[in-house]
Amino acid sequence: MSLLLSLLHRFRWRMPLALGLGAAGALAGLWVIALVNRLIAGSAEPDALTFALIAVLLAAVFGFGFGAQAILTALGHRVVCEMRTATVKRLLDTDVERLETIGAPALYATLTKDIATVGQAFNRLPFVFCNGVLVLGGFLYLAWLSWQLFLLSAAVIGLGVGVAYGWVSAMRRLMVEVRETDDRLLAGYRGAIEGRNELALNTVRKRVFHRHDVAAAAEHARDTEIRADRYWVLSLSWTALVILGLIAGIFAAGEALDLPRPHTAGFVLVLMFLRMPLNDLVGTLPILLSGKVALAKVEALRLEAHRPAFDRPEPACAALPVKGPLLSLSGVVYDHPAQGDEPGFHLGPVELTVEAGETLFIVGGNGGGKSTLLTLLAGLRRPAAGTIRLGGLEVTEERRGWHREQISAVFSTPHLFDRLVGPDGRLDEELAQAFLRRLRMDRKVALAGDRLSDIRLSQGQRKRIALLAAVVEERPILLLDEWAADQDPLFRRFFYEELLPELKRGGRTIIAVSHDDRFFHLADRVLRCDAGVLSPWSEVPVQPAHAAQ
Numbered sequence: 135m136s137l138l139l140s141l142l143h144r145f146r147w148r149m150p151l152a153l154g155l156g157a158a159g160a161l162a163g164l165w166v167i168a169l170v171n172r173l174i175a176g177s178a179e180p181d182a183l184t185f186a187l188i189a190v191l192l193a194a195v196f197g198f199g200f201g202a203q204a205i206l207t208a209l210g211h212r213v214v215c216e217m218r219t220a221t222v223k224r225l226l227d228t229d230v231e232r233l234e235t236i237g238a239p240a241l242y243a244t245l246t247k248d249i250a251t252v253g254q255a256f257n258r259l260p261f262v263f264c265n266g267v268l269v270l271g272g273f274l275y276l277a278w279l280s281w282q283l284f285l286l287s288a289a290v291i292g293l294g295v296g297v298a299y300g301w302v303s304a305m306r307r308l309m310v311e312v313r314e315t316d317d318r319l320l321a322g323y324r325g326a327i328e329g330r331n332e333l334a335l336n337t338v339r340k341r342v343f344h345r346h347d348v349a350a351a352a353e354h355a356r357d358t359e360i361r362a363d364r365y366w367v368l369s370l371s372w373t374a375l376v377i378l379g380l381i382a383g384i385f386a387a388g389e390a391l392d393l394p395r396p397h398t399a400g401f402v403l404v405l406m407f408l409r410m411p412l413n414d415l416v417g418t419l420p421i422l423l424s425g426k427v428a429l430a431k432v433e434a435l436r437l438e439a440h441r442p443a444f445d446r447p448e449p450a451c452a453a454l455p456v457k458g459p460l461l462s463l464s465g466v467v468y469d470h471p472a473q474g475d476e477p478g479f480h481l482g483p484v485e486l487t488v489e490a491g492e493t494l495f496i497v498g499g500n501g502g503g504k505s506t507l508l509t510l511l512a513g514l515r516r517p518a519a520g521t522i523r524l525g526g527l528e529v530t531e532e533r534r535g536w537h538r539e540q541i542s543a544v545f546s547t548p549h550l551f552d553r554l555v556g557p558d559g560r561l562d563e564e565l566a567q568a569f570l571r572r573l574r575m576d577r578k579v580a581l582a583g584d585r586l587s588d589i590r591l592s593q594g595q596r597k598r599i600a601l602l603a604a605v606v607e608e609r610p611i612l613l614l615d616e617w618a619a620d621q622d623p624l625f626r627r628f629f630y631e632e633l634l635p636e637l638k639r640g641g642r643t644i645i646a647v648s649h650d651d652r653f654f655h656l657a658d659r660v661l662r663c664d665a666g667v668l669s670p671w672s673e674v675p676v677q678p679a680h681a682a683q
């Protein structure tokens with residue numbers, strides 16, 4: 135909501151202008167009705183002047199209406215564009231841990247569906263506003279025509295709205311339920327796309343997946359939408375009934391109150407005129423309600439507040455030391471929370487000091503906590519307890535951004551971007567081309583400026599390009615998570631025996647998760663991380679005390 139308000143604030147001049155034009159158009163329309171009314175009642179002459187005035191008013195209805203709608207619909211599209219870019223920027227500024235908690239399906243649902251839904255609702259607002267002005271102005275005119283009939287109409291419409299309120303609330307509750315199903319549906323869509331190979335091989339799996347992960351959610355959404363729409367059509371029919379009933383009742387009331395017939399007829403004419411905008415207002419309800427639900431969903435993600443700037447973090451010191459302790463963890467503890475019946479995972483307390491220029495290997499069994507440790511070393515996770523120091527300085531909340539800027543990393547399933555980014559945004563193309571050749575990828579991928587020609591690669595090739603992207607960042611600390619696992623034996627040897635020593639000679643501190651015990655002798659130090667406990671590596675694994683329990 136705050137984002138929407140700030141966007142509206144940015145467009146604060148167009149908004150009142152458009153609303154003013156809309157109001158003027160609606161009032162001109164009412165004026166036409168009032169003139170026709172007077173012609174029917176005989177209180178106005180059907181002369182050229184009256185018809186000229188009607189023609190001018192009709193032109194005003196058209197011109198003002200067009201102006202207002204054009205400005206407001208353009209504004210709607212601008213707001214959607216800003217919401218899209220601002221939400222992605224908020225996502226980029228949000229902590230990795232928070233994004234992990236939200237989960238990919240919910241994030242995709244917001245980016246693809248919620249923003250579009252808010253946009254649709256926003257684009258309906260001009261029509262809602264113009265119809266609202268018409269209805270309001272129309273009722274004021276009715277009050278002026280006959281206060282008795284106006285009071286009667288207000289009472290009937292108030293009663294009608296009171297009855298419909300319950301249906302609209304029920305509709306809103308059902309729409310929230312539909313939206314919750316969207317996350318499940320999106321998870322299903324992702325499964326169908328990302329699991330295409332596994333599914334293509336097994337018809338039974340395909341059937342089970344389709345039944346439980348897609349059809350169940352789609353059918354739940356269908357049933358809920360049908361129920362929600364029932365309340366909507368009920369509200370629409372109810373509105374029509376209330377207005378038509380009122381029109382009939384007005385005649386009876388006019389007779390009972392002994393009001394002149396033309397008076398009552400004029401009143402009815404205005405009511406007939408107001409029937410359309412009233413119906414439109416009710417018809418727009420589902421779109422507006424969906425927009426409200428979607429907006430609440432965007433806010434419920436609790437992404438970072440929107441900051442347009444991409445400020446580089448302030449450096450905590452001029453340069454990191456090239457000798458002695460560089461990165462240290464002291465008493466660092468981290469907990470992955472339990473999920474349902476699955477127990478959580480506890481890492482630490484970790485005591486570790488990495489020297490500048492050191493090559494450190496971390497080994498250990500699956501699920502031992504190596505990747506979690508790497509993300510702590512990268513500053514991507516906040517320890518629950520303990521201290522991280524970089525270059526002798528404690529990594530406080532203010533220095534976390536600076537810490538991250540000292541790290542390059544290739545994670546176990548890296549995401550490839552097709553642009554290389556050098557320090558301060560300037561890429562050393564010579565270094566990039568040379569390293570591309572060292573990686574033996576120059577025949578597969580061409581580098582034009584900072585752009586890679588192709589990133590549709592095999593797993594091993596992807597890892598090589600990810601390493602290129604990390605190296606050209608020219609940062610002092612390089613983290614590698616099982617980098618060599620996807621490489622062929624020849625290149626694996628080349629990586630351990632030549633590439634890593636080369637990077638080390640270039641001044642890099644390297645922390646690599648590895649299972650390649652044949653090459654452990656090439657590291658300065660090897661540590662074992664098992665069941666969340668970090669200990670020196672020995673040929674015969676030592677069972678950590680709490681892992682044996």
Ligand SMILES: Nc1ncnc2c1ncn2[C@@H]1O[C@H](COP(=O)(O)OP(=O)(O)OP(=O)(O)O)[C@@H](O)[C@H]1O
Pocket residue numbers: 234470471479498499500501502503504505506507
């Ligand atoms: N985002 C997460 N949320 C909850 N638990 C997690 C998360 N990431 C990892 N874990 C749990 O933490 C434990 C350690 O995982 P981690 O990926 O650090 O192990 P690892 O030593 O790198 O394993 P591997 O060698 O198999 O890659 C595992 O039990 C895993 O289930």
